[in-house]
Amino acid sequence: KALEVLQNGRNRVQSMAILHKNLYAGEDLTMVSIQSYFEGLVESILNSYQKSDKDIQIHIQAKDMVMEVESVIPIGLIVNELVTNSLKHAFPKDITQKPEIRIEMTQGEEAYTLRVKDNGKGIDDEIIQKGKDESFGQRLIRSLTQKLKARIEIQNEKGTQVVVTIPKKA
Template identity: 35%
Template sequence: GIIMFTQVITERKLAEERIRRSLREKEALLKEIHHRVKNNLQIVSTLLDLQSDYTQDRQALEMFQESRSRVKSMAFIHERLYRSQDLARVNFAEYFRQLADDLYRAYKMSSDEIVLDVEVDVPPLPIDIAIPCGLLLNELISNCLKHAFKDTNEGRIRVALYRGDDDTIILTVADDGVGFPKDLDFRKTKSLGMQLVNTLVEQLHGEIELATNGGTAITVTFPDKLPTVTGVLP
């Protein structure tokens, strides 16, 4: 009886050790994947930067800059995941600081002149929400920096990301700049940035609202968990 009991305990310990070893191997593999994705995205960003040196056209240069910012916003997500203990969720407070610093540098803006107020009060977000949410932040803040303060060197941008009611997350990006053009339908504009914003909101199964009262405020509300897609590929 004692020998049998000892054998069962030994087998259980061996099984637990195999499980722990398997988890460590999977974590190492996942870290390596995030690291490689981040590096590949940085290569794409560098290629766009190098390609932009071959044109003097202002519109083309802006397109290259916007594309670089979009690629970097995704690369930052994978960098945060690679450095994190949690390989599936992103600490958005840390991520946002990195994204905002990069955008201010890209648009040659000073945070002393265009003040950025940030309120992030959400738990770490899963990657399927973090990537479209990061791209949304990139587009909305870029839009503020590009258009809201054309006639002034002073202003304020407010970003809030927090939990709403009924298991929702609310993202608001507001500025006190010139305001969104009143004759422009932001849901049907030809602007690539706003088209991308609307597409990302759909991807998040969210809703978007725009207010223009002393500036522009865009609010996006989306569920904190995306529906699971099931089915067999054709």
């Protein structure tokens, strides 16, 4: 349990380090390519769990999307928590299909939509309901979505899908 807590903390810090690496690699120090940031973030998470793309199939779709760094920090932490939860809980050892996680970020006129979906066993309805037994990761996601003034939906069908709708700043 202590090792897991340390690993989760390390992944959170690593998500910000990857963001900084992406910033310095680009020409504009205020904007971040979402596709390359998510790719680096997921690679880091997989490495920390000693998984590879042979173990789990990852699809990231956020091509041509760039966002301001202030918005990307909480979004990256949300993605980190959701992917980590999928790796830890969604795929039992006796799973018959290849584990798969999809991360998609799209941009509408008034909002961004982040969608993280896995094809795992799904999430218990009790966990979806907010309660006093909420994990640190769940509290962090809730806090970050509030900071972004975002709306979060959790769907439990053929795996778990979390949709975060983030309003664009006025």
